[in-house]
Amino acid sequence: xxxxxxxxxxxxxxxxxxxxxxxxxxxxxxxxxxxxxxxxxxxxxxxxxxxxxxxxxxxxxxxxxxxxxxxxxxxxxxxxxxxxxxxxxxxxxxxxxxxxxxxxxxxxxxxxxxxxxxxxxxxxxxxxxxxxxxxxxxxxxxxxxxxxxxxxxxxxxxxxxxxxxxxxxxxxxxxxxxxxxxxx
Numbered sequence: 001x002x003x004x005x006x007x008x009x010x011x012x013x014x015x016x017x018x019x020x021x022x023x024x025x026x027x028x029x030x031x032x033x034x035x036x037x038x039x040x041x042x043x044x045x046x047x048x049x050x051x052x053x054x055x056x057x058x059x060x061x062x063x064x065x066x067x068x069x070x071x072x073x074x075x076x077x078x079x080x081x082x083x084x085x086x087x088x089x090x091x092x093x094x095x096x097x098x099x100x101x102x103x104x105x106x107x108x109x110x111x112x113x114x115x116x117x118x119x120x121x122x123x124x125x126x127x128x129x130x131x132x133x134x135x136x137x138x139x140x141x142x143x144x145x146x147x148x149x150x151x152x153x154x155x156x157x158x159x160x161x162x163x164x165x166x167x168x169x170x171x172x173x174x175x176x177x178x179x180x181x182x183x184x
Contacts, residue, residue, distance in 0.1 A: 001032035002069035002174040008039045009075035009086025016145045017108045019153045021074040024167050031171045040089045048088040058092055070102040070174045077109035081121040098129035104170040105137035115139045135170045
């Protein structure tokens, strides 16, 4: 199957966004994909803020994008846009870092007023990076994600159903494209 890079653009170590991504990672893994998690907050702040393209951690993150068939991008929404942390990583990637890849954008936020952040803020940036396909993304209200004592999450049933559907669409798109990349 495909290799997927699962990128969390949340600056918080207790992030609902990152927990949601790790939950979706498990679904993709169960479908036979190899999933590599990347929490942007673990990259050196100096390298991100000073645009240090040659920093070993940035070089490795760039290589991770190159080695994958698909990318899941998850971000909390701040001020009706994706996180500045995610922006700083995307700015350091090569212009065509998503060339030939299938991409699934996801966002979390506190209000439905931010539901269009995926389509009006994140999708245009991702599209400029030359992906083969950006699947329909999904916005999840923070209150629909309950963090359990064990660190896992419970997702409101209607939201869970929608997330499973977009994740399965992403998985199907990956599966349809992966043989083409292997043959190239």
